[in-house]
Amino acid sequence: MSKLKIILAIALTSTLIVFLNLYPHWHAYLQTPDGFVFSKQATWFDPWDINVYVAAIRWGQYQGFLMENMYDSQSNQAIVYYPLYTATGLLLPKIEPFLLFYFLSIVSTILLVSVITIGANKFIKEEKAIILAPLITALAGGWGFLTYPYIFSLDSSMTSFTFHSAFQRPHEGLALAAYLASFICFYKYLKNKQLRCLVGSFFSLTLTLIFYPYYLVSFFAIFFFYLLFSKKKINYTQITAFIGLNILGTTVALLMQNNLSRNESFSGVVSQQLENPTVLSLFSGFGLFLIPIFYYLLSFNKLKEKELFLIIWIGVDMALAFSPVGYARFFLRGAFFPASVLMILIIKKVSLKVFPDQFSTGFLVLLISTLTITSMTNLSIFAQRLLEAETTNSWYYLPNNEYQALEFIQEEIPHSSVILASYHFGNLLPAHSNQKVFFGHLIQTPNAEEKQQQLINYYSQTLLPEESYQFLLNNKINYIYYGEQENEIFEQLNLEDEEATLLIDNQPFVKKIFENQTSKIFQFLPDIKPL
Structure with a gap:
């Protein structure tokens, strides 16, 4: 695969995503009505959360790296909390915090798109898909653009289900890039036994757990079931590496949990109770991606190793999303990566069967059609953010x-x-x-x-x-x-x-x-x- 094409795919996808994310802020600023002042954000998902992250940057500018809870009047101990933001504020104390937040979103977007592009290439290995694969993944969504606001669909209503939130929130983008990289690297280690893949998985997983300690559960469960069902012979060294990686990950997760426990003011964040998704909202959220998901589930006993790994990844994420913990829905974060790869793999199979003499044309047409349909929710969110600038939305204008x-x-x-x-x-x-x-x-x-x-x-x-x-x-x-x-x-x-x-x-x-x-x-x- 040409490195130039990979770089081009990363550049094109990153540019489009940055535009879709940041242009509505600029548009809303230009449309500020008389008698109002722009609030410095025009956000779709949870603008109140964006203020929390920007507040962390501002805290770093004035107080330093360790952070207290600014949304509590009682005195509380400063701990490591939103380290990406407080460190940025500490290093750049004179720059407007909202601008720093948007700059970080650009950096994290490029990083996440790079992981998506390189990771997809590891599984697909189809040069004709290299440009469209990251676009399909980054803009993936379901039927939310058709059902919103009448039917609850995860892709249009739940933060972190699609990649939209990760591109909007730098810490989530960075953590999700590391999360995906940890899976890709460890899968490659099990396949080729290269030490660098194991080391890459460890560092990626460690970075993930600094932000989201509970993702150790999904990492362990996904690889446990993959090792259980894999037809590939797994040796003692690989089993030891899997156990060792989870022990080290547990240590990191416990350290972060201990850090959070030192400040009871953040207890609401640690013990938040969010509703689990319904089956209908989950299926509507995945939309067209249910086709490859069900196809590979029904063909479970005949799957190749990469197909087996990807469908187990999705299946475990879905199962964990219904577990009885308050943050269960967040286990779906990143699930559109394996879903998109499986979608492209099944499109390739269909193209080879239906268009044997015109594979390239048929494959390209199906990819573009898939991109058009599955990106509609993200594009509708973009349009809604622009339309909202014509109102006096209290989160846009003061x-x-x-x-x-x-x-x-x-x-x-x-x-x-x-x-x-x-x-x-x-x-x-x-x-x-x-x-x-x-x-x-x-x-x-x-x-x-x-x-x-x-x-x-x-x-x-x-x-x-x-x-x-x-x-x-x-x-x-x-x-x-x-x-x-x-x-x-x-x-x-x-x-x-x-x-x-x-x-x-x-x-x-x-x-x-x-x-x-x-x-x-x-x-x-x-x-x-x-x-």
Whole structure:
């Protein structure tokens, strides 16, 4: 296989993916409506998570490599958390964090596309597919473009199912590249017994486990079942290497788990409980890729070694996705790589059978047709991100008054102060101002539901002055933000009381330090007790 063609495939695919990922941000910036300011992102999947990652970069710029939970008002121990982002902030302290985040996404995209391209080439070995194989994999999706928003389909509704999220989030892209590389390298080691493949698998797996320790489970299970069903004779050395690799991987996973356990504030992230996918949503998410999956499953006893390995990879990922753990759905991350390779292998078989005299033409036509159909979900997400720029989506645009308050907080309030705000503004604050918040993320904030209710109680004025004072004091809150969304909480719970007035302006233990047409900022004065 020509190295030049591989480099060309990587360059073309990376360029397209970077464009699909980053252009909507630029487009949204250009379309900023009057009276609003661009929030610096135009994201489809979970914009609130992007703010968490950017906040980690900003933390690195001000505080260093070890990170505290900025979405918790209580003091917590700094640990290794989002090391890619904090290290980037530490090394580049003067550059806008959002720009650094997007730069990292370009680098991780090129790396992930390189692994996809080289890895696919190891299994397919068909020169005619070298350009289209990485495109089919990178843009792979199912029927989500047809069913959204009426039927839940994983490719359009679940973060990390397709490669879209990995190209958007640098740490995920880096970890997924390492994850795929660990599988490819160890499979090659079992095939050719080359030490460099074993070493490559170890380092790739180690890097993966730094970000996602639970992927040791899928690595062990996939290779366990492959070794169990493989017709190829496996010697003692290879078995020892497999066991040793998993022991070393377990050590890395336990070290990372111990690191996370040192800061209970991140317990919500470690113990998050997400719903398992349904069979219907899974099948809809894979879409056209169900054809090779079912074909190879039904032909299980007749498969070649590479086909056996790839179908076991997918089968184990699917099984683990229904396991009774809160993060089970994430075991599907990267499953479109083996699914895409199997798709191309079956297209090759069909082309040889149906177009024996015009194989090249038939093979190319089927590949292009497959790419067209399976990329529709990712392309529809791209289109939706562009269309959303025509609205005043609160994750795209901030009202001028709200942005003025954000600027005041960044420029006038000491860094790492704790600010009370509603969910939306609380989510923005750490990313834009290097401040900590009482509540701002449903997973990152510990005991999020309880804190959300406490926040509602405070802004709705159901607390007595003494209770408000104790709430602010106990949660170490330094400043209170009061904007349109905070006012909505007050109004919704006081609709029947026409004489209800905002009491915060008259409380002696808070002092107003900023005000414009819609936003106010108060400083909590703990030394002044309520009357």
